[in-house]
Amino acid sequence: MSYTDTLCMGCMKDIGEEKQCPYCGFHTDSPQLPPYLPLRTVVADRYLIGRLLDSNGDGATYIGWDLEKKVTVKVREFLPDALAARRPGELELQVLTGCEIAFRDCFQSFLELWRKLARMRGLSALVLVVDIVEDYGTAYAVSEYLDGITLRDYLLRSQTGYISWEQARALFMPVLSTLGTLHTAGIIHRGISPTTLIICKDGKMRISGFSIWQARTVKGDLTSQLFPGYAAIEQYGFEGQQGPWTDIYAFAATLYRSLIGSTPVEAVERATNDKLMIPGKFAEQLPAYVINALVNALQIMPEDRTRSVEQLRNEFSASPAAAAAGNNYISQLQQSHPEPDTASDKPVENPIRKKSSKGGIIAFAAGAAACVLIFTALWFTVIKDKIEPNPQQQTSTEQQGFFEKIKSMFSSDDSTTTTVPAEDDKLEVPNLIGRSYIDVKNLYVSKFEFAATFEYSSTVAQGLIISQTVSGGTMLQRGSKIDVVVSSGYEWVKLPDGLAGKTYAEVYAQLTALGFVCERQDIFNDGTKPVDTVSAVISEKMKNGEYRKDVKLDIMTYAEPATATSDASTTVVVAE
Numbered sequence: 244m245s246y247t248d249t250l251c252m253g254c255m256k257d258i259g260e261e262k263q264c265p266y267c268g269f270h271t272d273s274p275q276l277p278p279y280l281p282l283r284t285v286v287a288d289r290y291l292i293g294r295l296l297d298s299n300g301d302g303a304t305y306i307g308w309d310l311e312k313k314v315t316v317k318v319r320e321f322l323p324d325a326l327a328a329r330r331p332g333e334l335e336l337q338v339l340t341g342c343e344i345a346f347r348d349c350f351q352s353f354l355e356l357w358r359k360l361a362r363m364r365g366l367s368a369l370v371l372v373v374d375i376v377e378d379y380g381t382a383y384a385v386s387e388y389l390d391g392i393t394l395r396d397y398l399l400r401s402q403t404g405y406i407s408w409e410q411a412r413a414l415f416m417p418v419l420s421t422l423g424t425l426h427t428a429g430i431i432h433r434g435i436s437p438t439t440l441i442i443c444k445d446g447k448m449r450i451s452g453f454s455i456w457q458a459r460t461v462k463g464d465l466t467s468q469l470f471p472g473y474a475a476i477e478q479y480g481f482e483g484q485q486g487p488w489t490d491i492y493a494f495a496a497t498l499y500r501s502l503i504g505s506t507p508v509e510a511v512e513r514a515t516n517d518k519l520m521i522p523g524k525f526a527e528q529l530p531a532y533v534i535n536a537l538v539n540a541l542q543i544m545p546e547d548r549t550r551s552v553e554q555l556r557n558e559f560s561a562s563p564a565a566a567a568a569g570n571n572y573i574s575q576l577q578q579s580h581p582e583p584d585t586a587s588d589k590p591v592e593n594p595i596r597k598k599s600s601k602g603g604i605i606a607f608a609a610g611a612a613a614c615v616l617i618f619t620a621l622w623f624t625v626i627k628d629k630i631e632p633n634p635q636q637q638t639s640t641e642q643q644g645f646f647e648k649i650k651s652m653f654s655s656d657d658s659t660t661t662t663v664p665a666e667d668d669k670l671e672v673p674n675l676i677g678r679s680y681i682d683v684k685n686l687y688v689s690k691f692e693f694a695a696t697f698e699y700s701s702t703v704a705q706g707l708i709i710s711q712t713v714s715g716g717t718m719l720q721r722g723s724k725i726d727v728v729v730s731s732g733y734e735w736v737k738l739p740d741g742l743a744g745k746t747y748a749e750v751y752a753q754l755t756a757l758g759f760v761c762e763r764q765d766i767f768n769d770g771t772k773p774v775d776t777v778s779a780v781i782s783e784k785m786k787n788g789e790y791r792k793d794v795k796l797d798i799m800t801y802a803e804p805a806t807a808t809s810d811a812s813t814t815v816v817v818a819e
Contacts, residue, residue, distance in 0.1 A: 326346040368447065431490055700730040734792040777798055
């Protein structure tokens, strides 16, 4: 019997003859469902595959065992679900017919990303990549396995649900420095969020969750994985190139969640109705230069946003320039908004917005370009005298206590198990179908995390929830994630060019393939037009040159006159 036969495939600890792991609870008879690698598969004659840890559009991550070094590792497999599949009982990955070029491009992106990461050694906030191999028709990136919990889990388990700026600075600034080095190497994460930042046993935070760019952008070749509230607007397919500023938005949104205790409003929602707010008690506590830095980093439009890590670090450093910027910003607010007679503890939406520098986006960004200017003059006037003259003089006692608290969340032995919330912290999942997604998120923000997928619908109004993965009435742990499908309303599309003059059969086939329902209407002509060719396509459901995809289109065709004396003519009017 090999020593690996007694390893638990859930945590890679030796459990002897036990059927259920005493450390992580994994049962030895638990199967690994396809298309993922079966348990105990060996990759490249070296890495033993354990249970699936997570997966997204570009691949799957497994816990693994390095047979050579005899240590636990993480193994990331390139497994694009939209381009390839693995048949049950087989290990070789099969590229889907017609997807060969896209698979090759994404495969090269995967290798390039992980090879770059493998060269990034010595960065304090980065998980070390130790090997990159190819096997079973695909590629694998192997990295060190670190015991830890996600930032999201840590915040949920904390007493308040948020941390102070002093604590956040100790955690986030090393991550920001590492992010800057990655950007210099041409690596953009595109997925910074509380679920991809890991707090380890040493109390330090590290970046995980890397994926190729095709999996972090809507309308790409792969199933996209965006983190609602943390993904920048340009990742949703809106105008704007992606770059370091894309990560800066996500970093600032994650810091906002850590300081305020609530997930920021999604960028696509802020674009039309910016409701990112902050309660007064937080505005009183945060230094003005931190507010100024968040404001600049959380701008909706990429061109209005902080452009580099160096710039953001300077704004968070409380340097004289940064402090002056904070003072000037607050002074402008005070001049525009006189101090109210009384103060309130209710959240207040900030009315001040920046204009986009691109004329072509102004219409789109009229309600959007606004930044996360989340703080009204009411709160700024409260904190104007609380700007720290020298915030570098931190209370080291507070930071030390903070790191001790993090370390205490891990067991004293080598177990990989983490603290599980009490059973009585379960809540009943409400029935969300037919309710406003924005209202649901605001109402249940302290109870559950919501991840939305948007789909067009001709029966459910825009913004309402179509379905939910966890049924109403189910008891679920506080803080658990619930996936919902949200209606994007009707789909409006432009008709293909060059339809006029084609035969009815050609146009009918082309439009029905696009999802339209077509109906023929004949227009008699004087014989100068070819019979059975299309003159126009009309619909009452049209706006701005686009047609509603789910409605019937009338195809006006030419036909021979019924009698020789017919001189009827028809004028086609397209209803706006």
